[in-house]
Amino acid sequence: MRYAGGYEALSRVSFEVGAGEMVFLTGHSGAGKSTLLKLIMLMERATQGQVLVNGQNLNRLPASQIPLLRRRIGVVFQNHQLLFDRSVYDNVALPLVIEGYHPREAARRVRAALDKVGLLTKEKQNPIVLSGGEQQRVGIARAVVNKPRLLLADEPTGNLDPALSSEIMTLFRQFNDVGVSVMIASHDIDLIRRLKRRVLGLSKGELVHDGELQGAANTENA
Amino acid sequence: MHRNQLRDRWQSYLDHHRFSARDSLKRLLSTPLQSLMTWLVIAVALALPATLFTSLDNLKVIGQRWDGAPQITLFLNQRARPQAVEALQQKLRLRQDVAALEYVSPEQALRQFEMESGMGSALSGLDNNPLPPTLLLTPAAGISAADLGLLGEQLAQLKIVDEVLFDRAWIERLQGILTLGERIALVVGALLALGVVLVIGNTIRLAIENRRDEITIIKLVGGSDAFVRRPFLYTGLWYGLGGGLLALVMVLVLLFSLSGAVASLASSYQSDYSLQGLGFSGSLLLVLTGTLVGWLGAWLAVGRHLGAIEP
Ligand SMILES: Nc1ncnc2c1ncn2[C@@H]1O[C@H](COP(=O)(O)OP(=O)(O)O)[C@@H](O)[C@H]1O
Numbered sequence A: 001m002r003y004a005g006g007y008e009a010l011s012r013v014s015f016e017v018g019a020g021e022m023v024f025l026t027g028h029s030g031a032g033k034s035t036l037l038k039l040i041m042l043m044e045r046a047t048q049g050q051v052l053v054n055g056q057n058l059n060r061l062p063a064s065q066i067p068l069l070r071r072r073i074g075v076v077f078q079n080h081q082l083l084f085d086r087s088v089y090d091n092v093a094l095p096l097v098i099e100g101y102h103p104r105e106a107a108r109r110v111r112a113a114l115d116k117v118g119l120l121t122k123e124k125q126n127p128i129v130l131s132g133g134e135q136q137r138v139g140i141a142r143a144v145v146n147k148p149r150l151l152l153a154d155e156p157t158g159n160l161d162p163a164l165s166s167e168i169m170t171l172f173r174q175f176n177d178v179g180v181s182v183m184i185a186s187h188d189i190d191l192i193r194r195l196k197r198r199v200l201g202l203s204k205g206e207l208v209h210d211g212e213l214q215g216a217a218n219t220e221n222a
Numbered sequence B: 001m002h003r004n005q006l007r008d009r010w011q012s013y014l015d016h017h018r019f020s021a022r023d024s025l026k027r028l029l030s031t032p033l034q035s036l037m038t039w040l041v042i043a044v045a046l047a048l049p050a051t052l053f054t055s056l057d058n059l060k061v062i063g064q065r066w067d068g069a070p071q072i073t074l075f076l077n078q079r080a081r082p083q084a085v086e087a088l089q090q091k092l093r094l095r096q097d098v099a100a101l102e103y104v105s106p107e108q109a110l111r112q113f114e115m116e117s118g119m120g121s122a123l124s125g126l127d128n129n130p131l132p133p134t135l136l137l138t139p140a141a142g143i144s145a146a147d148l149g150l151l152g153e154q155l156a157q158l159k160i161v162d163e164v165l166f167d168r169a170w171i172e173r174l175q176g177i178l179t180l181g182e183r184i185a186l187v188v189g190a191l192l193a194l195g196v197v198l199v200i201g202n203t204i205r206l207a208i209e210n211r212r213d214e215i216t217i218i219k220l221v222g223g224s225d226a227f228v229r230r231p232f233l234y235t236g237l238w239y240g241l242g243g244g245l246l247a248l249v250m251v252l253v254l255l256f257s258l259s260g261a262v263a264s265l266a267s268s269y270q271s272d273y274s275l276q277g278l279g280f281s282g283s284l285l286l287v288l289t290g291t292l293v294g295w296l297g298a299w300l301a302v303g304r305h306l307g308a309i310e311p
């Protein structure tokens, strides 16, 4: 994957994530973690090689189909990407409004998602008054509200203290437990190590590690 | 179940239309001054061609009223002796291509003019009568345009005749002017419509810029282009509709303020002519044009600027 300026952000990265798997994507800052996630949801297109999601080759996906792809993937963004001109409820409901759910059904799902992340009591508030951890959970609720089969998260614990980080990771594990494939970019090595899942290690745009982290693992230095 | 889902989708599609329509109107009203300015600009741009077309329609009605049998007016030399005038009349009456002839002496003409113009006493102060002796000539029915022209030429060559005036020619000239006027109005209308498109396009561009984050996020969570476009198209629609309605009010106020003056002018010519308004279909056309142009401006702006916002 080469950015427009000519910078090669990812090269010779090849891996497969099975349905229902939970994997971590790790590596120092600038290693290409975000770029990889962007390829999967077509925020960027691969300049070389192929990205397949659910057997579908994204290289050949016409632009008109991109919204449909994104509706099937839940994404938790590094910078939350919440709208501060509307309530927590409306933020979470956005994917359902876009998909055209009946308001009654939408309300049911929004409340279930907010309940899951423990924010049911804050549905009427504006996300701007919430703490960083709470905003992140609003983002998670929005990502899972239409029950995607694949969940991507880019540094979801980036600015959170260890206790909150661990809570968030527990949430992701619970989603994985019910069959959702989860891919999390993170450089919180201690946390990753405790979860004992598959880890993809990136360094300077190349895949340098694939498998569970053992003892004092080697791939990161951030 | 499947059927229900489909119905739900349709329902929520309509809901989103309703929501977009209401939300974009609310946004316009939340900045009333700025919106009013835009509405006024659009209204003026629409009212101008509408007024032009209405004026042309009125002139057309006037033209049609005179569009009867062609008549030729012969102004005779003021120093023509009565015997010469009498001889001319007899000569003309013999012609095949002359159906009727009427002589109006300068005195008669003056009296008629005093009566019709209401300037009687002012004119009676004149030392000598400025009006020439006049012959009103009705050509034979069914005369061809060429023969009519020939008749006119022959009459003009007579020494005693100062000037030959075709009522018909005047009407034709009026109609020519009207056709020209209509073209000009069309061009002016098209240019102003283009102006409205640009004004709305620019306004929508700013609206898109203001909601950049929202657009990005909607696209990130799977909003289709149509979904993203919708509120902005409604914004353009509201601008156009509001502008059209304001333009209608402007034209109606203008016509109303003129109608009194026109009526009294018409009655001074013993005419029951009254100013033609826009009418129902004209009003509808004006408002619809505004709405359509507003929507079009938004559509163009959205096409140009939304594509540039990609997450
Ligand atoms: N839009 C872009 N244009 C050009 N270069 C980019 C762009 N986005 C990221 N990069 C570069 O690609 C590399 C990988 O970036 P990124 O995937 O964000 O890394 P990470 O998420 O692992 O910190 C970095 O060196 C970054 O500077």
Ligand SMILES: [Mg+2]
Binding pocket: A033, A034, A035, A078, A154
């Ligand atoms: Mg990153």
